[in-house]
Amino acid sequence: SYVLTQAPSVSVAPGKTARITCGGNNIGGKSVHWYQQKPGQAPVLVIYYDRERPSGIPQRFSGSNSENTATLTISGVEAEDEADYFCQVWDSTSDHVVFGGGTKLTVL
Amino acid sequence: QVQLQESGPGLVKPSETLSLTCSVSGYSIGTGFYWGWIRQSPGKGLEYIGSIFHGGPTYYNPSLKSRVTVSLDTSNNQFSLRLSSMTAADTAVYFCARVPVVRPYYFDYWGQGTLVAVSS
Numbered sequence: 001s002y003v004l005t006q007a008p009s010v011s012v013a014p015g016k017t018a019r020i021t022c023g024g025n026n027i028g029g030k031s032v033h034w035y036q037q038k039p040g041q042a043p044v045l046v047i048y049y050d051r052e053r054p055s056g057i058p059q060r061f062s063g064s065n066s067e068n069t070a071t072l073t074i075s076g077v078e079a080e081d082e083a084d085y086f087c088q089v090w091d092s093t094s095d096h097v098v099f100g101g102g103t104k105l106t107v108l
Numbered sequence: 109q110v111q112l113q114e115s116g117p118g119l120v121k122p123s124e125t126l127s128l129t130c131s132v133s134g135y136s137i138g139t140g141f142y143w144g145w146i147r148q149s150p151g152k153g154l155e156y157i158g159s160i161f162h163g164g165p166t167y168y169n170p171s172l173k174s175r176v177t178v179s180l181d182t183s184n185n186q187f188s189l190r191l192s193s194m195t196a197a198d199t200a201v202y203f204c205a206r207v208p209v210v211r212p213y214y215f216d217y218w219g220q221g222t223l224v225a226v227s228s
Contacts, residue, residue: 030212031212031214033214033215035215041220042203042218042219042220042221043154043203043215043218044218045214045215045216048214048216049214054216086153086154088154088213088214089212090211090212090213092211092212094170095170095211096156096169096170096171097156097169097213099153099154099155099156100153101153102153102154
């Protein structure tokens with residue numbers, strides 16, 4: 001089955017840039033979506049189709065996807081961005097929706 | 109603003125069937141979009157369960173397909189999940205969500221989630 005690999009944690013100082021990666025075999029050939037989840041809350045879609053931003057999501061959130069790595073970039077990180085971030089794809093071979101294990105972003 | 113809210117029992121006995129309902133406000137579910145369920149547990153992370161389109165097909169996680177039924181009640185603007193033969197491995201927070209597209213899937217509005225424990 002298709003596997004998405006995320007680092008368990010990333011730390012960044014306020015105002016700096018956070019890059020959260022999602023690794024998968026030829027993930028560049030799939031559409032990647034990213035969710036933010038704060039403790040006790042539902043996930044919020046922050047990026048879809050690799051780089052599209054839903055209305056209401058700050059411009060500091062951006063995405064890219066190439067070869068074997070998709071990346072969620074948060075520029076000018078703010079304290080409110082501290083959360084878990086999950087990547088997600090659909091694997092056409094197995095017809096499975098696959099989520100990454102999540103990355104906990106800590107704002108120092 | 110689309111809002112979703114799950115409801116159902118917080119505790120289910122092993123071998124029983126779980127029934128959950130998702131009430132939707134701010135959008136008429138019979139108008140369009142797919143509507144689906146995702147669960148989250150410490151051991152398995154986020155897991156897609158299934159989704160449905162008004163008057164159209166359902167799409168289920170192949171790993172759960174034999175136990176899952178998702179249905180739509182447009183008169184009450186709700187949709188439901190039934191998961192049979194529950195075991196401890198099904199203990200999780202269950203979310204309902206709007207699914208703008210299937211194959212590929214993503215989920216743009218989510219409910220707050222409801223915790224379901226399986227125990228005798």
